Amino acid sequence: MAARRKNPEPPLRIAPLGELRAYTISEHELENLEQGTPVSDLLTIGLCLLSSALTLFCTLVGTPLPTHTFTLFFCSFLIVGLGGGICTFLGYRLRKSTKELTRQIRARMPETPPIQQTSPEPPPPESLIPPTIQ
Secondary structure, eight states: OOOOOOOSSOOOOOOOOSOOOOOOOOHHHHHHHHHOOTHHHHHHHHHHHHHHHHHHHHHHHHSOOOHHHHHHHHHHHHHHHHHHHHHHHHHHHHOOOTHHHHHHHHHTSOOOOOOOOOOOOOOOOGGGSOOOOO
16 A cells, blocks of 8 residues: 655645835844844843832831841842832833834835726627627
8 A cells, every 4th residue: 555645735825915015224224123222121120120129128018127137128129229210210211112213214115106097998888789599
């Protein structure tokens, strides 16, 4: 008995597009899109520091600590909270979206010429159509 070979490739169906646009971009623009903005790292660091400050604050409020340990936790809370607040503020204020770069790339595309639609020809009058034989 011969083994049946199945077609390894599934059928491929492609929906037609109305228009396909290809944009050319420079290497520098591609790297900017890849990396995003460097300030977004600052925002992430700030949010991490703020969550650590919240943990320290919950520890200060919820646990009875000796004086020396309380002082260390309070100083840590202040330092981490202030650092997190500053990093978050700067990261939020200085953030730049990559939308501006994509807007510049899309602006290079020339306008699409208008397509004139032609109306279909009207059907011939019935008097010109030969009668059918039944």
